[in-house]
Amino acid sequence: MMHLVIMAGGTGTRFWPLSRVKKPKQLLALASEKTMLRETVDRFASLVSPEQVQIVATETITQVIRDEFPELPENAIVAEPCGRNTAPCIALATLKILQDDPDATLIVVPADHYVRPVDVFCKQILDATKQLEKNPNAIVTLGIKPTSPSESFGYIPRKGVGVDGLASGLAFHEKPKKETAEKYVASGDYFWNSGVFVMRADQAAELFKAHTPELYSVLLEVVASSEYEAKLAEVYPTLESISFDYAIMEKVDEVLLLEAEFDWNDVGSWQALASVHPPDSDGNVLQGKTFSLESKNCIARSDDAHLTALFGVEDLIVVHTPDATLVASRKNEESMRQLVEALRDSGEKDYL
DSSP states (O other): OEEEEEEOOOOOGGGTTTOBTTBOGGGSOOSSSSOHHHHHHHHTTTTOOGGGEEEEEEHHHHHHHHHHOTTSOGGGEEEESSOOOHHHHHHHHHHHHHHHOTTOEEEEEESSOEEEOHHHHHHHHHHHHHHHHHOTTOEEEEEEOOSSOOSSSOEEEOOOOOGGGEEOSOOOBOSOOHHHHHHHHHHTOEEEEEEEEEEEHHHHHHHHHHHOHHHHHHHHHHHHOTTHHHHHHHHGGGSOOOOHIIIIITTOSOEEEEEOOSEEEOOOSGGGHHHHSOOOTTSOEEESSEEEESOBSOEEEOOTTSOEEEESOBSEEEEEOSSOEEEEEGGGGGGHHHHHHHHHHTTOGGGO
């Protein structure tokens, strides 16, 4: 049976001031009128039932998620005592699912990506699950043809295409330096890792056992405990914070790549809005109560109770919220995390 695991623990700092600790990126409506998390859950409605959904998120937002998804059973929301990156997140979900379904197939996805059209995406997910029948020890990932030498994604080389458009015998390279990324993109043989993983739950558990034995043994004891919540709260903060990409994907031998046939965007920053929403004739993306005059290539967002007007400016990001306003250059947006860290260091934690 297919089980959906949604990783919803990110903080989305690059969407400050709209994104906050108690309402991070995945709980924002950025690509449509729905929150990113709601888009992700709805995307899989034709593939899995509510009983086969697990959303893993930090405790600070689990009640908000429960309120947004009354159709999901209570145990569909897996609360992490704190964020420890994607490897512990996936390991915890895997071991919990195996308790009830030893033959489970996992579809692991981020909570905050843009995918269109949904039907093409779902067909490729089904194609990936079928590959596991022939390759039960493999991890199947969907590869995105890169549009730039981004340092934010993992890269997978495609060494020839076999049956069903699947490439095998691949090595996973996580977040290379820019010079290396430029070589990857120029070669035409590398794909971005979409963060979507399809694998058998029992094989995933074996990979955790082999490559992260301490993580595996600790969480195995937790999920088997009669005092699960107390045990998890005790040990989870002590686990190494490490991504699934570093912990597992860089070390496995059988990674299969299926080239994505759908439009994809990780919506990683305010800049991405220009990719998922058509700019106006001046290159501006305007959301909410906004107005622009003689301004070009700006991104502006405001709430309906406050008018934000742009006049005679270019290449700006302007975001108004009731208690904080951001004005930034589009050219420096990659440094947004530095701003959030500086605010935290200065004692402005109430605005984070």
